[in-house]
Amino acid sequence: MLSLPPLSLYVHMPWCVRKCPYCDFNSHEHRGGPPPFAAYVDALLADLDHDLPLVWGRTVHSVFFGGGTPSLFPAEAIDRFLQGAAARLRFAPGCEITLETNPGTAEHGRFEDYRKAGVNRISFGIQTFDDEVLKRLGRIHDSGQADAAVKLAQDAGLDNLNLDLMYALPGQTLAMAEHDLQRAFALSPAHISHYQLTLEPNTVFAARPPQGLPDEDAAWDIQERGQALLADAGYAQYEISAYARPGRQCAHNLNYWRFGDYLGIGAGAHGKISLPRSDEAELGSPHASDRILRRWKLKHPAAYLAQAGTPAAIGGDEVIPAAQLPFEFMLNQLRLREAFPLDRFEARTGLSRAAIVAPLAEAEARGWLRIDGARVSPTDAGQRFANDAISLFLPTDDA
Template identity: 70%
Template sequence: MPHLSPPPLSLYVHLPWCVRKCPYCDFNSHEGRGPLPFDAYVDALIRDLDHDLPLVWGRTVHSVFFGGGTPSLFPPEAIDRFLQEASARLRFVPGCEVTLETNPGTAEHGRFELYREAGINRLSFGIQSFDDGSLRRLGRIHDSREAEAAVKLAQDAGLDNLNLDLMYALPEQTLAMAERDLERAFALRPAHISHYQLTLEPNTVFAARPPSGIPDEDHSWEMQEHCQALLADAGYAQYEVSAYARDGRRCAHNLNYWHYGDYLGIGAGAHGKITLPAVDDVPSARIFDAHARSAGPAETLAASGDRVDSDAAQDPGGIILRRWKQKHPARYIADAGTDAAIGGDDPVTPERRAFEYMLNALRLVDGFRLGEFIARTGLAADDIRPQLETAVERGWLEQDGNRLRPTELGRRFTNDVIALFL
């Protein structure tokens, strides 16, 4: 079996509070009540980072992403303090992409300059729609005027690498309304647009009480095709299922996810994925033991409440570890920096890696290279050859040398293509 090679490393930082939880949101977000403990939370983030550092000694961070919740609730000085502490512990690549998710309803005059001075060089605005009726139905705290004003404030502050999140197939939305949303976005000339369909996720208000007027599948598909054409005409090239960018402005952080890269997950409810390659044929369980400073995978998992057979981590080619943190902010703050803050550890067995890799890589318009698949999963090309041949025969994938990419038909049936690798 080939050995794993460490892929690029990113840092994800979860800031869990928001003003009001949206009825479609299934992220780990909590409505802030009273003053928020910004200083205590940043202290916890630093302790959390210190605890996970042995997993990534000597590696370079290629991107940082502050997600939430509503990260723009945090003052610039809190973001600055965390980035200063993180860069003292980790090597950041020159020009490292550092993104802050931003709610237009929390933007304040003058703050964007301070975020930029703190090290933020990319903003992702949760616009969702420029139609005030749609925004009310989505439970957003901003209106279209505030959305446009916030984007212009960021541009005036010297931030030009901006993403706008837009949804389609919204309650009572027509094709003309979806088109107007894009036209207003184009007028702001962002570098990147994320354009995705509203979905009713489990354990959300919308899942329990679906809103009326959601377009059916045919109308949703019509919106998708029409909007994709508008985005292309406006100079936004699609590179992933819901991501469109001007030349040179693809999101480096999300690309690392889709290429099955590694990421440290810091913060309440944050998830991470770390590759620990074998060294001179040392069993991966011992590598995990050395990095995690514990007696071994089984004991570590038992301490976090998730016991797994340690044989699951005895892959001679290395180990891929998924780790997540406790979700509740108060408990996370109390336990950060100790094993008690770990919600769970899950070594990804070789049997699961092909599916996990394809779940990400087949979202990309450019697909993937077989060499990258081998390096990042520790599997051989022959392990997936039957599935690839089936996908090519059905017209879902096309092969160009070492690269395989979804066809137009394959992009329409992404779930079916991915299911081949289960």
């Protein structure tokens, strides 16, 4: 039977100062004055009220403010939302609360107020410390502002910090990528995300690729060198692009990758909620069978603001078909380097492990997975060829 996994809360803040040419997230430049912060918090709380019946009685283990640029929002808006959310949901003791921050929007005094509001983790979108490359990426900050923003957060008593760094950037050499990591190490963050620039569909870079992108071999050299430098600096790789000091893995993202549940509120936010069959199954209740529901909200901020808290704000609802669940589970779980128990697959999908016996055996035969009794872990080759390993779990025509 399907069991209830840990629950997280994702809050999408859709506005940014400038849309980056590589960005495919639901972000919108706001012109003509500041965004309607107060109205948006009202909409978020109304949205949360509407979705509460899906998660009655459950505890929230992490909150993540993503965007867009959540750090555009003043601390009082974040505080009002968190107070409202805590009045509606049970927050676990020590609940991780992350705010994504653009170094170009960091101001003296804000971090102290964010911390007082309950934010205890900051994720900085730095991307690179090379000022010329930052310009090519369309970023609004420079390397000096990046350094200053991190130090402001540390001075405010926030020590659980992530730095986002991208590699294989336009004009970037191996030496430049190494320099980025050394600059990051000097700031002593708890966590570093190190991931390759990709040209996503429907972005400016996809339509007009920048000049000087490293080729595949050069990108692989940068990745391998980065992994070695991160390990030497005390950052253990626990996910394809995530590295952390001991005990500082991102709890929110770990819940995603372990196929946990998350409520998604805000413009364009996506959620995934497990709905196990109820005790009234014999009586023909609507919850007579296990279901895993995906729900997403209207993307455009104006439409979302007008409809939040009503069924019209839901962009779509989808029950994941049982045949798709092995792929959905592995798409997340195999991003992690950790071994996982097969009973996690059964608990998180409601399926028997027999549903994945054949693809597991195939992945083991190819050297991508290691099976030790009832535990499965990716090999180094499995991490490198993760997409190939995951594709083995796609539903077949006769599934």
